[in-house]
Amino acid sequence: MATMIMKQPPTGGFSFENCKRNAVVEGSLNNSGGSLPAARKTGTTICGVVFKDGVVLGADTRATEGMIVADKNCSKIHYISPNIYCCGAGTAADTEMTTQIISSNLELHSLSTGRSPRVATANRMLKQMLFRYQGYIGAALVLGGVDCNGPHLYSIYPHGSTDKLPYVTMGSGSLAAMAVFEDRYKPDMEEEAAKRLVRDAIAAGIFNDLGSGSNIDLCVISKGKVDYIRPHDEANKKGVRTGDYKYTRGTTGVLTKAVKPLDLELLVESVQTMDTS
Amino acid sequence: MEQPVGAHWHRVRLNTRMISAQSFGDSGKMKEYHYTGPVEQRFSPYAFNGGTVLAVAGEDFAIVASDTRLSEGYSIHSRDSPKCYKLTDTTVIGCSGFHGDCLTLTKIIDARLKMYKHSNNKMMTSGAIAAMLSTILYGRRFFPYYVYNIIGGLDEEGKGAVYSFDPVGSYQRDTYKAGGSASAMLQPLLDNQIGFKNMEGVQHVPLSKDKAVQLVKDVFISAAERDVYTGDALRICVITKEGIDEQTMPLRKD
Numbered sequence: 046m047a048t049m050i051m052k053q054p055p056t057g058g059f060s061f062e063n064c065k066r067n068a069v070v071e072g073s074l075n076n077s078g079g080s081l082p083a084a085r086k087t088g089t090t091i092c093g094v095v096f097k098d099g100v101v102l103g104a105d106t107r108a109t110e111g112m113i114v115a116d117k118n119c120s121k122i123h124y125i126s127p128n129i130y131c132c133g134a135g136t137a138a139d140t141e142m143t144t145q146i147i148s149s150n151l152e153l154h155s156l157s158t159g160r161s162p163r164v165a166t167a168n169r170m171l172k173q174m175l176f177r178y179q180g181y182i183g184a185a186l187v188l189g190g191v192d193c194n195g196p197h198l199y200s201i202y203p204h205g206s207t208d209k210l211p212y213v214t215m216g217s218g219s220l221a222a223m224a225v226f227e228d229r230y231k232p233d234m235e236e237e238a239a240k241r242l243v244r245d246a247i248a249a250g251i252f253n254d255l256g257s258g259s260n261i262d263l264c265v266i267s268k269g270k271v272d273y274i275r276p277h278d279e280a281n282k283k284g285v286r287t288g289d290y291k292y293t294r295g296t297t298g299v300l301t302k303a304v305k306p307l308d309l310e311l312l313v314e315s316v317q318t319m320d321t322s
Numbered sequence: 323m324e325q326p327v328g329a330h331w332h333r334v335r336l337n338t339r340m341i342s343a344q345s346f347g348d349s350g351k352m353k354e355y356h357y358t359g360p361v362e363q364r365f366s367p368y369a370f371n372g373g374t375v376l377a378v379a380g381e382d383f384a385i386v387a388s389d390t391r392l393s394e395g396y397s398i399h400s401r402d403s404p405k406c407y408k409l410t411d412t413t414v415i416g417c418s419g420f421h422g423d424c425l426t427l428t429k430i431i432d433a434r435l436k437m438y439k440h441s442n443n444k445m446m447t448s449g450a451i452a453a454m455l456s457t458i459l460y461g462r463r464f465f466p467y468y469v470y471n472i473i474g475g476l477d478e479e480g481k482g483a484v485y486s487f488d489p490v491g492s493y494q495r496d497t498y499k500a501g502g503s504a505s506a507m508l509q510p511l512l513d514n515q516i517g518f519k520n521m522e523g524v525q526h527v528p529l530s531k532d533k534a535v536q537l538v539k540d541v542f543i544s545a546a547e548r549d550v551y552t553g554d555a556l557r558i559c560v561i562t563k564e565g566i567d568e569q570t571m572p573l574r575k576d
Contacts, residue, residue, distance in 0.1 A: 109550065112549070112550050112551060113548055114550065117547065218396075251576045252576055253398060254396050255393055255396045255397070255398065258574075258576035281574050281575070281576045283547060284543035284573065284574065285543075286539075286540040286543055286544075287536050287539065288533075288536050288537055288540045290515075290540075295522065295523055296521045296522060296523065296524060298521075298522035
């Protein structure tokens with residue numbers, strides 16, 4: 046007797062349909078000697094500190110693919126709104142896209158409310174999105190900004206938990222940076238002292254953590270003013286090479302040469318403006 | 323990283339009913355599976371401590387160079403741990419990989435050098451050291467020394483010699499070789515600049531000592547840019563018939 050197959054009502058949440066297919070693809074790739082492309086992680090040091098008039102965010106600029114440096118000068122401090130910026134650690138694509146999505150939604154929200162966006166709103170949007178994806182979006186963020194209620198700083202973890210604190214660090218170099226903060230943080234610092242502290246914390250990550258490196262970017266947000274300093278400190282300059290490695294023309298051997306003339310007609314091109322009224 | 327622990331049966335209590343995994347054993351009495359005792363976490367006898375080594379052989383000189391960073395995972399153990407070890411007045415060995423095995427292996431080589439000197443009344447030549455190292459490494463074929471070795475020195479005729487090894491003792495004589503974490507980045511560059519590979523119409527000028535040292539420095543600067551395990555400082559040992567000259571140059575510290 047044929048068994049009855051009940052159609053399951055669609056369950057909410059994540060669909061794992063593609064996991065089996067991915068496993069098969071990975072298996073066949075491994076057999077033929079290839080491998081799946083690895084998601085690029087930023088292996089980072091990011092941090093933020095609240096000072097008297099606002100917040101200072103800091104980040105290093107190295108992006109790694111495994112243990113090879115993929116980008117020596119990438120930008121990890123992302124724009125959310127004119128008064129809110131967000132540093133991102135973890136999977137590079139995830140931090141980039143997540144901050145862009147929330148930035149876009151926050152701008153729409155701000156136009157709808159007619160008010161300048163608040164940091165708590167950005168925080169709530171980010172954590173609700175990350176929780177919805179149950180940690181599969183590998184984005185560890187440091188969110189900072191100044192709104193009508195003053196300066197605020199949040200750290201947001203990939204699973205969606207957040208902490209509201211006066212100083213936070215994230216990324217593989219977070220322990221090195223936090224060591225500096227725990228030593229020298231004081232409440233209500235002046236701007237210059239706060240910038241020095243963040244610079245030193247990121248430098249600790251750069252020199253003591255292999256996943257972080259290159260330069261230090263800072264973002265100083267205070268009421269009505271944002272200072273996006275990139276780079277604030279070129280902590281590592283490339284060594285100067287003494288040899289000359291230029292190749293003269295003709296060094297690369299040409300094996301065969303085939304010239305194909307393309308028969309092209311010359312058309313006159315004109316632009317007609319579209320009626321957008 | 324957490325390793326998965328082997329599965330074991332649970333005894334689960336649900337309200338007043340006891341559900342446990344039970345089966346009937348040979349004697350007819352019920353056996354209950356319940357794992358007690360220590361659970362073995364995966365222990366690895368090896369660690370990867372990073373580092374890059376490079377050796378170049380010239381007409382009457384040899385160069386062995388290495389960076390001085392000792393790392394593990396994302397941390398740095400030491401910024402001043404060179405990987406070149408002087409064996410004789412005409413031979414230097416570069417060892418990278420697992421630092422524990424590097425230290426033990428160099429101790430063993432030193433002891434064997436002494437034994438040879440005392441029984442044969444002469445110092446071992448570079449070729450002899452290379453052949454001996456191959457047998458030492460193969461002796462541990464089934465629990466290898468996790469070390470990538472490159473020997474640089476002068477042969478009996480006074481010409482530069484480089485011998486490169488794999489962890490279990492396969493070796494060959496080369497003109498130039500890079501080993502360690504950034505070897506895949508350095509070797510193609512050396513193939514082009516020293517071996518004149520993939521170039522046409524270029525004069526094959528024999529490498530002079532100063533040009534070779536300059537090339538080694540430039541090549542390590544590039545390796546330190548892209549490999550996180552390479553950096554801090556560069557130690558170069560230049561071997562000529564006059565002796566071994568050591569130089570140190572700073573590299574990126576990030």
